[in-house]
Amino acid sequence: MRTAIFPGSFDPFTLGHMDVLESSLKLFDNIIIAVGFNSAKEKGYFKPELRVEMIKDIIRDKKNISVCSYSELTVELCKKLNVNYIVRGLRTTTDFELESVIAQANKKMKKDILTVFIPACQEYSFISSTVVRDVLIHNGDASMFLPENIDIEKYIEMNRK
Amino acid sequence: MRTAIFPGSFDPFTLGHMDVLESSLKLFDNIIIAVGFNSAKEKGYFKPELRVEMIKDIIRDKKNISVCSYSELTVELCKKLNVNYIVRGLRTTTDFELESVIAQANKKMKKDILTVFIPACQEYSFISSTVVRDVLIHNGDASMFLPENIDIEKYIEMNRK
Amino acid sequence: MRTAIFPGSFDPFTLGHMDVLESSLKLFDNIIIAVGFNSAKEKGYFKPELRVEMIKDIIRDKKNISVCSYSELTVELCKKLNVNYIVRGLRTTTDFELESVIAQANKKMKKDILTVFIPACQEYSFISSTVVRDVLIHNGDASMFLPENIDIEKYIEMNRK
Amino acid sequence: MRTAIFPGSFDPFTLGHMDVLESSLKLFDNIIIAVGFNSAKEKGYFKPELRVEMIKDIIRDKKNISVCSYSELTVELCKKLNVNYIVRGLRTTTDFELESVIAQANKKMKKDILTVFIPACQEYSFISSTVVRDVLIHNGDASMFLPENIDIEKYIEMNRK
Amino acid sequence: MRTAIFPGSFDPFTLGHMDVLESSLKLFDNIIIAVGFNSAKEKGYFKPELRVEMIKDIIRDKKNISVCSYSELTVELCKKLNVNYIVRGLRTTTDFELESVIAQANKKMKKDILTVFIPACQEYSFISSTVVRDVLIHNGDASMFLPENIDIEKYIEMNRK
Amino acid sequence: MRTAIFPGSFDPFTLGHMDVLESSLKLFDNIIIAVGFNSAKEKGYFKPELRVEMIKDIIRDKKNISVCSYSELTVELCKKLNVNYIVRGLRTTTDFELESVIAQANKKMKKDILTVFIPACQEYSFISSTVVRDVLIHNGDASMFLPENIDIEKYIEMNRK
Numbered sequence: 001m002r003t004a005i006f007p008g009s010f011d012p013f014t015l016g017h018m019d020v021l022e023s024s025l026k027l028f029d030n031i032i033i034a035v036g037f038n039s040a041k042e043k044g045y046f047k048p049e050l051r052v053e054m055i056k057d058i059i060r061d062k063k064n065i066s067v068c069s070y071s072e073l074t075v076e077l078c079k080k081l082n083v084n085y086i087v088r089g090l091r092t093t094t095d096f097e098l099e100s101v102i103a104q105a106n107k108k109m110k111k112d113i114l115t116v117f118i119p120a121c122q123e124y125s126f127i128s129s130t131v132v133r134d135v136l137i138h139n140g141d142a143s144m145f146l147p148e149n150i151d152i153e154k155y156i157e158m159n160r161k
Numbered sequence: 162m163r164t165a166i167f168p169g170s171f172d173p174f175t176l177g178h179m180d181v182l183e184s185s186l187k188l189f190d191n192i193i194i195a196v197g198f199n200s201a202k203e204k205g206y207f208k209p210e211l212r213v214e215m216i217k218d219i220i221r222d223k224k225n226i227s228v229c230s231y232s233e234l235t236v237e238l239c240k241k242l243n244v245n246y247i248v249r250g251l252r253t254t255t256d257f258e259l260e261s262v263i264a265q266a267n268k269k270m271k272k273d274i275l276t277v278f279i280p281a282c283q284e285y286s287f288i289s290s291t292v293v294r295d296v297l298i299h300n301g302d303a304s305m306f307l308p309e310n311i312d313i314e315k316y317i318e319m320n321r322k
Numbered sequence: 323m324r325t326a327i328f329p330g331s332f333d334p335f336t337l338g339h340m341d342v343l344e345s346s347l348k349l350f351d352n353i354i355i356a357v358g359f360n361s362a363k364e365k366g367y368f369k370p371e372l373r374v375e376m377i378k379d380i381i382r383d384k385k386n387i388s389v390c391s392y393s394e395l396t397v398e399l400c401k402k403l404n405v406n407y408i409v410r411g412l413r414t415t416t417d418f419e420l421e422s423v424i425a426q427a428n429k430k431m432k433k434d435i436l437t438v439f440i441p442a443c444q445e446y447s448f449i450s451s452t453v454v455r456d457v458l459i460h461n462g463d464a465s466m467f468l469p470e471n472i473d474i475e476k477y478i479e480m481n482r483k
Numbered sequence: 484m485r486t487a488i489f490p491g492s493f494d495p496f497t498l499g500h501m502d503v504l505e506s507s508l509k510l511f512d513n514i515i516i517a518v519g520f521n522s523a524k525e526k527g528y529f530k531p532e533l534r535v536e537m538i539k540d541i542i543r544d545k546k547n548i549s550v551c552s553y554s555e556l557t558v559e560l561c562k563k564l565n566v567n568y569i570v571r572g573l574r575t576t577t578d579f580e581l582e583s584v585i586a587q588a589n590k591k592m593k594k595d596i597l598t599v600f601i602p603a604c605q606e607y608s609f610i611s612s613t614v615v616r617d618v619l620i621h622n623g624d625a626s627m628f629l630p631e632n633i634d635i636e637k638y639i640e641m642n643r644k
Numbered sequence: 645m646r647t648a649i650f651p652g653s654f655d656p657f658t659l660g661h662m663d664v665l666e667s668s669l670k671l672f673d674n675i676i677i678a679v680g681f682n683s684a685k686e687k688g689y690f691k692p693e694l695r696v697e698m699i700k701d702i703i704r705d706k707k708n709i710s711v712c713s714y715s716e717l718t719v720e721l722c723k724k725l726n727v728n729y730i731v732r733g734l735r736t737t738t739d740f741e742l743e744s745v746i747a748q749a750n751k752k753m754k755k756d757i758l759t760v761f762i763p764a765c766q767e768y769s770f771i772s773s774t775v776v777r778d779v780l781i782h783n784g785d786a787s788m789f790l791p792e793n794i795d796i797e798k799y800i801e802m803n804r805k
Numbered sequence: 806m807r808t809a810i811f812p813g814s815f816d817p818f819t820l821g822h823m824d825v826l827e828s829s830l831k832l833f834d835n836i837i838i839a840v841g842f843n844s845a846k847e848k849g850y851f852k853p854e855l856r857v858e859m860i861k862d863i864i865r866d867k868k869n870i871s872v873c874s875y876s877e878l879t880v881e882l883c884k885k886l887n888v889n890y891i892v893r894g895l896r897t898t899t900d901f902e903l904e905s906v907i908a909q910a911n912k913k914m915k916k917d918i919l920t921v922f923i924p925a926c927q928e929y930s931f932i933s934s935t936v937v938r939d940v941l942i943h944n945g946d947a948s949m950f951l952p953e954n955i956d957i958e959k960y961i962e963m964n965r966k
Contacts, residue, residue, distance in 0.1 A: 671919070
């Protein structure tokens with residue numbers, strides 16, 4: 001039984017993340033989507049608890065996936081959950097360099113951590129949370145960037161409260 | 162008649178932007194310089210209305226160029242202005258990756274949009290608005306990075322008010 | 323009337339090239355596809371005259387496009403044809419860096435040359451002539467990477483003679 | 484039971500490859516190291532059959548690993564072996580871009596193929612087969628780049644025959 | 645006698661910086677570590693005066709090194725100190741592009757400035773101040789990323805006041 | 806007294822190399838330009854002995870510079886000449902990645918070697934030997950890419966013999 005965490009800020013969870021998630025399910029028996037946030041850092045667009053709710057909504061009919069939020073170091077979460085695999089999607093060379101440094105630092109802090117990279121599928125390679133947030137901030141239609149079964153309007157409404 | 166928008170934050174408009182503008186005039190019959198800003202995002206250095214004024218000043222003797230500011234999505238501006246071409250300058254590989262993602266997302270949202278990239282000319286390849294702002298913040302002399310006919314001191318003064 | 327050359331080795335012309343060609347037709351009134359080859363360099367896979375034939379075949383129903391082959395410097399071809407625009411597609415950051423250097427060198431050798439970059443559309447971003455040649459060399463099915471109306475088997479056959 | 488192929492030219496198999504192999508064994512139940520070569524392409528340094536022998540030598544005490552050579556497309560090998568996973572190590576952004584294109588092309592040719600990237604460990608990030616070949620060509624000592632249990636002199640000698 | 649400044653935000657000074665410093669001492673007779681900060685910009689994690697204190701602590705047994713803080717342009721500091729060399733470490737391609745632009749802009753503003761790049765040693769290539777701050781913010785153990793003779797807990801405590 | 810080698814294939818020595826050379830003279834007391842070639846590899850354009858002659862011609866009025874050719878590993882040359890510094894120019898991120906790997910491998914093979922990178926000056930950033938060779942192969946005018954005091958036609962003539 002291999003369990004991996006799929007950490008990210010998921011602000012919000014996009015079709016690109018969905019594709020990485022589906023690829024990960026072919027590699028691991030269980031995936032824990034871990035929504036990271038840090039009160040000291042910038043706030044983001046969606047409140048962390050809403051990001052978790054959205055993901056729960058998106059994966060409601062899927063097996064072997066769970067969701068949690070965390071505010072500690074990713075390696076600390078791995079220790080707590082007794083997980084040795086981290087999975088991350090890669091779209092650009094900038095992603096690659098950033099993620100490589102993090103993977104090496106994580107390995108330094110916890111020797112038995114293995115980070116696995118999944119290349120973005122070509123169809124969704126241009127979808128990033130940044131693009132989606134930019135569309136949402138400008139009241140544009142972001143539905144083409146998001147999983148089909150998510151009612152983004154509902155979450156935007158909830159986020160305003 | 163081909164009209165393109167040349168979108169950017171232009172905080173401020175530099176010699177590098179001027180070079181892209183002049184190249185664009187060889188490709189298009191009209192260029193609309195579109196100063197993007199977003200109240201929800203970081204403020205920038207120059208107030209958006211001043212950036213527009215500066216550009217008007219810079220292009221005052223040039224034909225076939227106009228300036229506007231906008232706060233909607235770039236594709237929404239294109240729809241409103243009935244323009245199908247976007248022109249962007251490229252300096253670095255980081256620019257290229259970021260701009261490619263945006264170009265693909267824009268095409269996804271408006272099928273007939275064509276984004277055209279102009280490579281930075283070698284002479285101005287090191288000039289970015291970030292560098293210029295950094296010089297201005299430190300009270301340095303930024304005139305070598307800016308179009309000749311602009312009185313930057315005047316705008317810095319106006320920006321303080 | 324704006325005419326551009328679209329230079330390349332086109333060994334062979336792929337769906338990715340087709341996409342750049344179609345975008346170019348929105349920017350220019352005429353496009354000259356220029357198949358570059360150099361007897362002193364490596365031979366390539368398809369003979370240059372066959373590459374030209376293939377492209378003629380591919381564009382047979384399209385207007386405002388012509389094909390030629392050339393073995394001189396690209397700027398020399400531009401002078402000969404009295405053309406001031408060069409169009410190139412960009413897929414990766416490696417493409418970008420290589421093409422930027424060439425664009426700057428070309429501008430140095432002929433001041434009024436403007437090189438325009440078209441970003442690869444996301445759908446074909448993974449298609450390169452290298453990938454196609456690799457598939458062909460291994461007798462794989464490359465039809466999904468090539469324009470629909472081309473009978474690649476015929477050209478492979480002709481190339482063997 | 485998950486089986487992956489680890490394809491490459493392995494000319495020769497380095498400590499960097501060894502690190503990717505060991506990481507892969509944590510992800511998959513079986514790994515097939517697949518030495519690719521193509522008579523039509525450049526010859527390489529070590530003869531393909533020697534590269535296979537060297538790897539057999541290196542993994543002689545390890546379980547769940549096998550070695551083969553192949554000259555078809557990687558996706559064809561996957562079909563033949565009924566394998567749906569490909570594992571590749573990544574060192575540089577150049578690697579990343581090249582491998583992403585190949586992964587996407589492979590997925591296009593065989594829908595259920597999943598390519599997984601393992602980041603080079605920091606300790607061996609500077610070791611490439613190119614560097615090793617360069618040292619060997621100049622009669623330098625390459626032992627620090629190679630798995631401990633390999634007698635590289637023996638294979639250099641065998642390669643000369 | 646060649647003196648260089650080694651400018652940076654050093655928030656905090658890491659093992660990676662130490663490695664660049666030690667390489668620089670082989671190139672220059674004196675090194676001035678210059679801690680840059682700007683009241684108008686983001687605050688950073690450690691207060692600038694603490695960063696200077698930490699570095700003084702780290703280099704207390706080393707010769708030919710001094711530390712200062714500055715808030716002007718780096719070229720202005722060079723003029724004031726009558727120094728013509730700037731030394732910077734490079735870890736990633738993103739570093740390289742950013743630093744190249746700054747080096748060219750600095751040369752434009754002060755003709756006789758020479759910027760020298762030192763490649764990160766492979767052992768510390770994954771250590772950045774960003775990674776260290778992230779560990780510190782999450783109350784993790786960052787000692788493996790920091791010079792041995794520094795009592796980071798003391799400075800975290802002082803930073804809180 | 807600090808002596809550095811400036812290794813390269815210099816096929817041919819360009820204005821870009823000249824700029825790196827002049828920067829190096831500000832850092833080191835002596836520079837040895839080392840023309841590397843390898844009989845087992847591709848031949849290049851100019852014969853190695855002609856490349857050396859050209860450089861001698863170019864530096865004939867300069868002090869503290871010498872030229873040699875070598876066919877061993879660069880670290881072996883360093884040992885032979887008792888030199889601990891290597892200087893290399895960087896133009897692109899591709900250069901940077903390649904050179905970083907080589908610098909780290911060299912350091913692994915000879916602990917006290919320090920590789921120093923000089924960023925290409927913006928004026929010559931588009932000049933590479935590849936571009937120059939391409940111009941020469943096509944009988945173009947490459948004089949704008951080459952040091953002023955070199956009679957390239959003479960060397961082309963000598964190279965033909």
